[in-house]
Amino acid sequence: xxxxxxxxxxxxxxxxxxxxxxxxxxxxxxxxxxxxxxxxxxxxxxxxxxxxxxxxxxxxxxxxxxxxxxxxxxxxxxxxxxxxxxxxxxxxxxxxxxxxxxxxxxxxxxxxxxxxxxxxxxxxxxxxxxxxxxxxxxxxxxxxxxxxxxxxxxxxxxxxxxxxxxxxxxxxxxxxxxxxxxxxxxxxxxxxxxxxxxxxxxxxxxxxxxxxxxxxxxxxxxxxxxxxxxxxxxxxxxxxxxxxxxxxxxxxxxxxxxxxxxxxxxxxxxxxxxxxxxxxxxxxxxxxxxxxxxxxxxxxxxxxxxxxxxxxxxxxxxxxxxxxxxxxxxxxxxxxx
Amino acid sequence: xxxxxxxxxxxxxxxxxxxxxxxxxxxxxxxxxxxxxxxxxxxxxxxxxxxxxxxxxxxxxxxxxxxxxxxxxxxxxxxxxxxxxxxxxxxxxxxxxxxxxxxxxxxxxxxxxxxxxxxxxxxxxxxxxx
Numbered sequence: 291x292x293x294x295x296x297x298x299x300x301x302x303x304x305x306x307x308x309x310x311x312x313x314x315x316x317x318x319x320x321x322x323x324x325x326x327x328x329x330x331x332x333x334x335x336x337x338x339x340x341x342x343x344x345x346x347x348x349x350x351x352x353x354x355x356x357x358x359x360x361x362x363x364x365x366x367x368x369x370x371x372x373x374x375x376x377x378x379x380x381x382x383x384x385x386x387x388x389x390x391x392x393x394x395x396x397x398x399x400x401x402x403x404x405x406x407x408x409x410x411x412x413x414x415x416x417x418x419x420x421x422x423x424x425x426x427x428x429x430x431x432x433x434x435x436x437x438x439x440x441x442x443x444x445x446x447x448x449x450x451x452x453x454x455x456x457x458x459x460x461x462x463x464x465x466x467x468x469x470x471x472x473x474x475x476x477x478x479x480x481x482x483x484x485x486x487x488x489x490x491x492x493x494x495x496x497x498x499x500x501x502x503x504x505x506x507x508x509x510x511x512x513x514x515x516x517x518x519x520x521x522x523x524x525x526x527x528x529x530x531x532x533x534x535x536x537x538x539x540x541x542x543x544x545x546x547x548x549x550x551x552x553x554x555x556x557x558x559x560x561x562x563x564x565x566x567x568x569x570x571x572x573x574x575x576x577x578x579x580x581x582x583x584x585x586x587x588x589x590x591x592x593x594x595x596x597x598x599x600x601x602x603x604x605x606x607x608x609x610x611x612x613x614x615x616x617x618x619x620x621x622x623x624x625x626x627x
Numbered sequence: 628x629x630x631x632x633x634x635x636x637x638x639x640x641x642x643x644x645x646x647x648x649x650x651x652x653x654x655x656x657x658x659x660x661x662x663x664x665x666x667x668x669x670x671x672x673x674x675x676x677x678x679x680x681x682x683x684x685x686x687x688x689x690x691x692x693x694x695x696x697x698x699x700x701x702x703x704x705x706x707x708x709x710x711x712x713x714x715x716x717x718x719x720x721x722x723x724x725x726x727x728x729x730x731x732x733x734x735x736x737x738x739x740x741x742x743x744x745x746x747x748x749x750x751x752x753x754x755x756x757x
Contacts, residue, residue, distance in 0.1 A: 606668070613751045
């Protein structure tokens, strides 16, 4: 999308209609960093009349030119955001969905813009952003416990998938088969996951992208969790394995919790809030799965570039992340070799 | 070498250095990020050119040992095809549980995978080599 005058006018018109305002003036309209899958735009709007009269800070979230098959449509993500407003989960409040592609070129929704910094390497490396690591870890833990406690019926959000460990393995193998190339290290990781799969699993609502880079930190505090495009039903330990995975520590390998905190800052709080025990073997298991999953996503990103669907240097370079992920898969499964 | 002109990898590296030294200081933050990505891509391509066929030949030799095949000397497109076939077969056999038993073969496969990944990391991201 190019935020030219015509696009601004169409968007202002949409907001005026949706919010019941008399007049809407966009004073800021610029692309936010991050988001290889979705594009986010920061919007400031001066609104006259209606329930939103005054200055508003919003985010416009739209599809990128090609999407990862895994991710929800904007319409579905919008419904998810509405559903998670229950239960004190920290998440942006969704406002309006627009499925008319004529407005900005693809469907989009608007949500309130929360304060803070999300960029992963900043959160993990800038000590001034996170002065109290334990505090942030406890907030992340409590918030994740609240997410896992969200009760939505599959009837309410019928588009959400349920995937436990073995379903994930089958899912990733199907993707590799579609690709038609051999990935022995990923197969090694998947075989390990198959042989070590938990005999019994709990199923809850899970976020599936709960990691550093996807939450906002404001004044050292957790301000909100972003990127609700991968949610579904699954093993709650999957979210913890993802948050702890080495690939999401942004170089701060000494801090297993997303490069920001120690495990002991997070786990007791999660266990207390959720009433669920996190066993070391399960945490290990879901970290193997996390690297396999990220590797599959990296392959999908590379394919978006390679297929010619969306020629992009950033996507092409994502393919080169694969070796790092594979090395970690081997390291995590070595004692079992 | 047929000429005494700079080779591809050498050209890429000096182009990359010029990009970083002369252009990067002149641009804003967003363009800096793009320049860093371009510089990274150039470094990867230079390392790939430098490494040549050696990593693929070594991988094929390891694979041939695991499967008890006589070592093959292949080059160019034939080597690329052989590696693709090798990866498909190994992937299928790992999935099929052929290397589940804790024996020599399993260890050989694991070592092969580790060496293959390490060789690729030398090109993709040598900083993270163990």
